[in-house]
Amino acid sequence: MTPDLSRLAMTVLQPGYAGASLPDWMRGALDQGLGGVVLFARNHPLDRAARQIRAHSPDAIVAVDEEGGTITRFEVEHGSSVPGNRALGVVDDVKLTERVGRQLGRMLAGAGVTLDYAPTADVNANPANPVIGVRSFGPDPDLVARHTAAYVAGVQGAGVAACAKHFPGHGDTTTDSHLALPTVHASRDLLAERDLPPFRAAVEAGVRSIMCGHLLVPALDPDLPATLSRAALTELLRGELGFDGMLVTDAIEMRAVAAMFEPGEIAVRALAAGADAVCAGHVTEDGLYALRDAVVEAVRSGTLPEERLAEAAARVRAVSAWYAGQAALRDQALAEPDDPAGLEAARAALTVTGAARLTGPPLVVEVNTRHSQAVDQVNPTGVTAALAAALPGTRRVPLEPGAALPPLGTGPAVLVVHDAARHPWVRERIEQAVRERPDIVVIDTGIPAEPAGAAHLATHGISRVSAQAAAERLTS
Incomplete structure (x- = not known):
């Protein structure tokens, strides 16, 4: 048994916290090897929050949902300086999408953010979709694929890691996974033709991270949502699509999975299925350590192979190491004049x-x-x-x-x-x-x-x- 099993378990957790200042208990968790922290609008000013995290633990991943458009954490007060994905898909200029991605990457680089939980790579195949909608580049797989790749290139070209989501595709649902478990009623062939091309494009573009969605996809696994399914995460994403970067879960407090299992069991099942990082957006100090203890106990009982946990922790550290190696790209991006790509795209859309x-x-x-x-x-x-x-x-x-x-x-x-x-x-x-x-x-x-x-x-x-x-x- 690895002597520092507890530290390995902390490495694969990415919690959020409430308030404008980094709480003492989060500082303590970082001292014990916490792999990352996810920021939300409630943590404003976010640049100060990111600096506090990085000052205390330079290797910790600082993540944020900054899609642009409707989903903005940094610019929540006055609205985003870039339009969302649907507008970019309407314009259908991949060079402009890459510029918009770079503009977002520059903003995050300046704040010290490691990882952007974006772009949304879902194909919005169902017009009644209550949670994706304008967050998607559109209903056409080829269009979504080429703009996903361009967005990834823009963000990562500024030295910030991107994260394509919500694998294997949240576009053909009528249920919001924040509230209940959506089901994607599609054959394996339809998934391959419609939902997977943007994720293939992201992998080919070198995306550093992918987020899995809380989606029941019976064609892949009739019993478990993708977050907890080895068939979806290991066999499909790792095996068929060839992704070897960090795989992070959507927030585990979302009812799609929280209604099925306790948080600790969700974390263990997700890691066993192939996830590398567990996002817990709303968690207390006790809740965080309960997650850690559940992972440690699962390894000790043989439920979760220690090799799987070590592999997951290594992939988390690989994102941090990649970010550390991109300092020159960030410096170059931050030295550039402001690009009016956001307003240009909004006008064109x-x-x-x-x-x-x-x-x-x-x-x-x-x-x-x-x-x-x-x-x-x-x-x-x-x-x-x-x-x-x-x-x-x-x-x-x-x-x-x-x-x-x-x-x-x-x-x-x-x-x-x-x-x-x-x-x-x-x-x-x-x-x-x-x-x-x-x-x-x-x-x-x-x-x-x-x-x-x-x-x-x-x-x-x-x-x-x-x-x-x-x-x-x-x-x-």
Whole structure:
């Protein structure tokens, strides 16, 4: 038995914590070999958080979900400076996608982040998908594959490790894995044709990490979600796709797996299946050490081979070592002038039907569609702020799900919605607004339905630059 079995077990854990300052118990865990920490918006300012972690343990992985667009941790207050994947897929310029990835990589490099839990490599094959949507480059496997590779090249070209997710593909689901276990009803052949090409492309692009999703895929394993399935992680991802980098789980507190097993058992089963790092986004001090103890006990009882744990820890350390070796790339990237790729992409992605120009400050009715738990913001479209910057006096009225439209008045009016294609009640509000005000401007920040209104703008995502692009079109 390895004398430092406890340290090996700590190496494969990647927990988060609450608050703006690194807690003492997390410092103690880092002293005991904790392999990494994942940051969230709740840890702002994130650059300070990353510096605190790295100052205490220079080899620890500092990870963050920074996809751009809807999913941003660093720019949560005012919205992302780059549009999300769907907008990039609409533009379909892989060089621009690589520039956007590099822009994100530069931001993370400057903050001391080791690993970006991005890009989302899921093919959004099901328009009703409640958790992927605009986080995907689109519904076409070839398009998603080429942009996944470009995004990886951009982030890693700036000296920050990328992580393609959510293997083997979260696109054809109607269930949010934060809430319950989704099932992907696809044959093995369909998976190979539709869902796996982006992950193959990521592997070929040299992606340093892949995140597995909490997905039941009966064609691979009829009993266990991919996170806990050797057939999915070892036989398919390692064996057939040839991935030899770090495989990290999605957060184990998500109900898709948390409803099945206790956290310690999830960690042990995931490691045994082939995962190398266990993400525990919301964990207490006691919870972290309970995870460690469960892994140690599993090795001692023979449930988890010690060789498997050692292999997992080595892959975690390999990401840290890779990052340490990319200092020159990070220095080069940080010395570059700021690239306007984000705004350029947002402008190019804007899809406009009809013609309208706002000549005075409008009433902006923003429909507060509920986002998945992956999104930190409540309703961060930024459209009202962008319009107000050009047209002082712009007023915002939030509209909660199911609520009636407010009086639209006679002056300029804008209706902001999200994912109208997915929400019948949102489409009903649009129809009502157009009946009352045929001259209303409709802006959809998600997967749009058929255009309606005097002008219809689809931004294909939520970001500060997407809102700016829409405001520019309406006011200039």
